[in-house]
Amino acid sequence: MASPIQIVLNPENYEEAREAGGGGGRKDFFAHRDAEFAKHRAALTSQIDTISGVLSAQSQGDVGFVKVILRREAWAKSHRPVASLFRNDRTPVVGGGDLGVMIIEARPGTLRQVAAEIAKAETHTEMRFNEQKQKDEPHPSARKSETGAIDRIELYGPADRRSFSVEEAVAWLSNPMTGSSYQVELFDSPPPRSEWDLLDAGHRRLAESFIAGFNALDHGLAVERLPNHRHKQPILSVRLDQSSDQPVLRLNEASLSERRRELAVFNPDVKRHARLLAFLDSHPLVRRIELPGIVVRATGATTPAPRTRPINVTIPIRDSRRTHPRLGIIDGGISEALSDWVIDRWDILADEDADLAHGTFIGGLAAVGGALNGAETCPEPDGAELVDVAVFPNERKAGAFASYYPEGLPQFFDEMETAVSDARARHGVRVFNMSLNILQPAAPDRYSPHAARLDQIAETNNAVVFISAGNIQPQDLRAEWPADATTALANLVNARNDGLLTPAESARNVAVAALNPPGHDGCLPFAPTRYSRRGPGLRAGVKPDLAHIGGAGSQHPVLGHVLFSILPDGTIIDGCGTSYASPLAAKTAAVLDHAIEGEVSRETLIGLLVHHAEMPAPLQSKALAPIARHMVGFGMPPSADRILETGDHAITLVFASRIRRDQQINFRFAWPASLVGPGGKCRGRAKITLVSTPPLDARFGSEFVRVNINATLQQEQAGGGWKGQLEPLYLPSKREGPAIEAERIEHDLKWSPVKVLAKTFPKGVGPSSNWRLFVDYLTRAGEVMPEEGVPFTAIVTISDPDAEQPVFTDMRQNLQALGTQIADIRTAARITPRV
Numbered sequence: 001m002a003s004p005i006q007i008v009l010n011p012e013n014y015e016e017a018r019e020a021g022g023g024g025g026r027k028d029f030f031a032h033r034d035a036e037f038a039k040h041r042a043a044l045t046s047q048i049d050t051i052s053g054v055l056s057a058q059s060q061g062d063v064g065f066v067k068v069i070l071r072r073e074a075w076a077k078s079h080r081p082v083a084s085l086f087r088n089d090r091t092p093v094v095g096g097g098d099l100g101v102m103i104i105e106a107r108p109g110t111l112r113q114v115a116a117e118i119a120k121a122e123t124h125t126e127m128r129f130n131e132q133k134q135k136d137e138p139h140p141s142a143r144k145s146e147t148g149a150i151d152r153i154e155l156y157g158p159a160d161r162r163s164f165s166v167e168e169a170v171a172w173l174s175n176p177m178t179g180s181s182y183q184v185e186l187f188d189s190p191p192p193r194s195e196w197d198l199l200d201a202g203h204r205r206l207a208e209s210f211i212a213g214f215n216a217l218d219h220g221l222a223v224e225r226l227p228n229h230r231h232k233q234p235i236l237s238v239r240l241d242q243s244s245d246q247p248v249l250r251l252n253e254a255s256l257s258e259r260r261r262e263l264a265v266f267n268p269d270v271k272r273h274a275r276l277l278a279f280l281d282s283h284p285l286v287r288r289i290e291l292p293g294i295v296v297r298a299t300g301a302t303t304p305a306p307r308t309r310p311i312n313v314t315i316p317i318r319d320s321r322r323t324h325p326r327l328g329i330i331d332g333g334i335s336e337a338l339s340d341w342v343i344d345r346w347d348i349l350a351d352e353d354a355d356l357a358h359g360t361f362i363g364g365l366a367a368v369g370g371a372l373n374g375a376e377t378c379p380e381p382d383g384a385e386l387v388d389v390a391v392f393p394n395e396r397k398a399g400a401f402a403s404y405y406p407e408g409l410p411q412f413f414d415e416m417e418t419a420v421s422d423a424r425a426r427h428g429v430r431v432f433n434m435s436l437n438i439l440q441p442a443a444p445d446r447y448s449p450h451a452a453r454l455d456q457i458a459e460t461n462n463a464v465v466f467i468s469a470g471n472i473q474p475q476d477l478r479a480e481w482p483a484d485a486t487t488a489l490a491n492l493v494n495a496r497n498d499g500l501l502t503p504a505e506s507a508r509n510v511a512v513a514a515l516n517p518p519g520h521d522g523c524l525p526f527a528p529t530r531y532s533r534r535g536p537g538l539r540a541g542v543k544p545d546l547a548h549i550g551g552a553g554s555q556h557p558v559l560g561h562v563l564f565s566i567l568p569d570g571t572i573i574d575g576c577g578t579s580y581a582s583p584l585a586a587k588t589a590a591v592l593d594h595a596i597e598g599e600v601s602r603e604t605l606i607g608l609l610v611h612h613a614e615m616p617a618p619l620q621s622k623a624l625a626p627i628a629r630h631m632v633g634f635g636m637p638p639s640a641d642r643i644l645e646t647g648d649h650a651i652t653l654v655f656a657s658r659i660r661r662d663q664q665i666n667f668r669f670a671w672p673a674s675l676v677g678p679g680g681k682c683r684g685r686a687k688i689t690l691v692s693t694p695p696l697d698a699r700f701g702s703e704f705v706r707v708n709i710n711a712t713l714q715q716e717q718a719g720g721g722w723k724g725q726l727e728p729l730y731l732p733s734k735r736e737g738p739a740i741e742a743e744r745i746e747h748d749l750k751w752s753p754v755k756v757l758a759k760t761f762p763k764g765v766g767p768s769s770n771w772r773l774f775v776d777y778l779t780r781a782g783e784v785m786p787e788e789g790v791p792f793t794a795i796v797t798i799s800d801p802d803a804e805q806p807v808f809t810d811m812r813q814n815l816q817a818l819g820t821q822i823a824d825i826r827t828a829a830r831i832t833p834r835v
Contacts, residue, residue: 029148061205179408293438514550551576681764
């Protein structure tokens with residue numbers, strides 16, 4: 001019997017006051033190593049003295065920025081040295097870098113206060129009797145614990161700000177597709193001149209020296225504040241040109257009309273660039289200097305040679321009497337061959353600047369992919385109403401991109417945002433495919449402005465953008481994936497330049513990697529393709545999120561890349577690329593969105609795909625477990641039909657809600673009676689997926705996710721407490737002891753907006769059939785839970801691995817007896833505001 005996914009209609013009934021506590025006590029990182037601690041304390045004091053001297057001598061004033069680098073064991077919030085040493089009232093934390101790196105604002109006077117506190121930390125190991133454990137334990141003062149948590153203290157300097165040479169910059173910026181502007185991120189934006197009287201002497205000198213530094217560079221300089229959609233991360237566009245105008249400084253946000261103006265010709269003079277960069281490298285206000293990205297298509301190759309399979313294609317006719325799944329395609333345009341399925345076009349491109357091949361191939365996969373490739377490759381029914389968002393001009397035509405977007409990527413994203421907003425308002429489109437990447441690798445310690453902008457677009461429009469993971473350059477292609485796991489690992493060790501491209505590290509959207517198609521005897525079906533880029537992207541989380549068929553990277557002599565779609569004239573072509581994997585995952589999301597009444601939340605839509613995704617067979621070996629997520633994320637999603645219905649041996653519950661300040665969710669239920677054995681032992685399999693939308697702040701680098709939402713499935717214990725019984729999907733092996741923060745981030749996906757836990761209990765577990773879904777939150781040090789809370793969706797599946805017991809009926813009856821209101825997710829929108 002088919003058992004549809006059930007949604008809990010009254011989640012507010014399970015909210016309760018948050019339990020106080022959490023976090024460990026003070027830890028002595030140098031217990032019984034008194035001499036080592038004395039050396040460490042002296043080293044930190046010396047580092048602070050040196051930094052204070054540099055700040056005192058700064059021509060830009062005495063305000064500077066300092067990196068406080070924590071030892072790995074001290075990454076947890078409870079160990080941060082902010083209560084006693086780097087207190088917010090004297091050295092505020094203004095950002096972060098890699099994991100465990102705090103960036104603080106400091107002055108010589110405040111640093112001397114910190115040094116004085118460090119000097120008071122006791123060098124001996126203080127012991128105290130622990131009543132609970134009945135033994136003596138180290139009991140350090142706050143000063144000693146916080147001093148021990150620090151590895152070293154460094155001044156934020158030129159090496160932190162820039163990672164390219166002057167010559168590389170000039171060569172890159174000479175390409176008009178870049179917009180020819182440096183992107184300069186600041187720690188803080190200088191206020192308007194009329195407000196300088198509000199600043200203290202140090203901050204006023206910082207602002208004065210910053211403005212004066214630009215003005216001293218003479219003519220041909222344009223500085224402009226980029227639109228700041230996050231309000232906390234000021235970024236300037238800085239461009240050298242050949243005009244004779246005095247420097248033009250627009251440090252407050254300009255309107256769209258002000259920004260769209262004629263640009264003077266770029267100045268490639270290396271000496272002028274060297275002067276500019278020397279100024280930016282040395283100014284304390286500057287956090288990072290970046291070269292702008294270039295947008296590229298994530299396509300591999302296409303071969304228009306004749307194929308023996310398929311021979312011809314009949315594009316289905318759209319039945320306008322009924323509704324269809326809807327998909328926005330952000331690309332270079334879709335040809336008239338698919339005009340029956342194109343319900344609207346946002347087309348700013350002149351005919352001579354359009355390149356319809358790529359967008360038409362993607363549209364063809366959505367409209368007729370099943371007929372051309374079969375259900376194993378394209379599992380959804382053919383046909384989808386398409387909104388053609390044609391905003392990417394022909395990349396092979398010199399100057400085309402720059403003619404539409406002279407200021408580069410910020411202008412491109414402006415146009416995309418307007419188009420997405422229009423498609424959302426006029427046609428209700430929620431799912432968009434963007435098989436475009438930016439030629440910049442995703443960095444483990446930085447949430448890129450491109451990803452931040454894309455996330456803002458998705459969040460504003462309650463939409464999901466499916467992004468290609470990016471393709472490896474031809475010279476760096478990996479060998480075809482082998483059947484032997486050891487060989488596969490060796491090949492990955494030898495691979496180079498194959499990391500994700502931005503904005504695939506996006507936190508609100510879905511990045512898709514490519515798998516080999518079935519039917520190609522020269523490559524392993526459903527293995528990662530040789531061209532698909534790999535994660536992890538940012539350290540906190542799984543990237544890519546999903547994988548789908550993208551065509552083979554090695555050509556078959558007859559079938560080519562074994563992924564077929566159409567050319568602009570309607571003839572059949574084969575191709576490969578993560579470009580073509582992404583729309584197949586997006587199509588499933590669009591079918592889900594169409595099948596569920598009302599407006600399903602972004603969290604639920606992403607959660608359904610992730611929860612039901614399956615690890616491809618070639619990656620299921622234990623030896624490959626540590627790297628599988630970097631290749632394919634949570635796996636390949638099945639069809640929407642398979643997601644929405646299971647057999648009677650399983651039940652899937654969706655809990656879509658919002659966790660608010662000082663609250664937690666406590667949803668109690670009984671384990672299915674047919675899976676409970678003697679003594680209350682519960683057998684079966686359980687899986688939970690959590691997708692949340694926490695606040696983000698790019699200033700904090702790897703720690704940009706500011707609130708951690710956590711969900712666990714817990715079983716009641718004999719003593720009345722509760723024990724979590726599931727394990728993170730990517731836990732490498734059974735733990736011997738408690739995990740430190742670093743392990744929780746890497747394997748438990750702590751701080752990741754998407755988490756999956758699962759476990760099978762073949763012999764039964766625990767003493768009770770009483771279970772609960774427990775959802776709580778943790779904020780970063782100094783962070784406050786948003787007043788409106790954080791939206792989330794938790795999806796729980798309980799099943800009988802033997803597919804024999806009536807789990808669905810058991811659970812449904814239990815829940816109804818407890819007063820839980822549940823309904824088929826496809827029609828639940830009639831009676832609940834949040835799905």
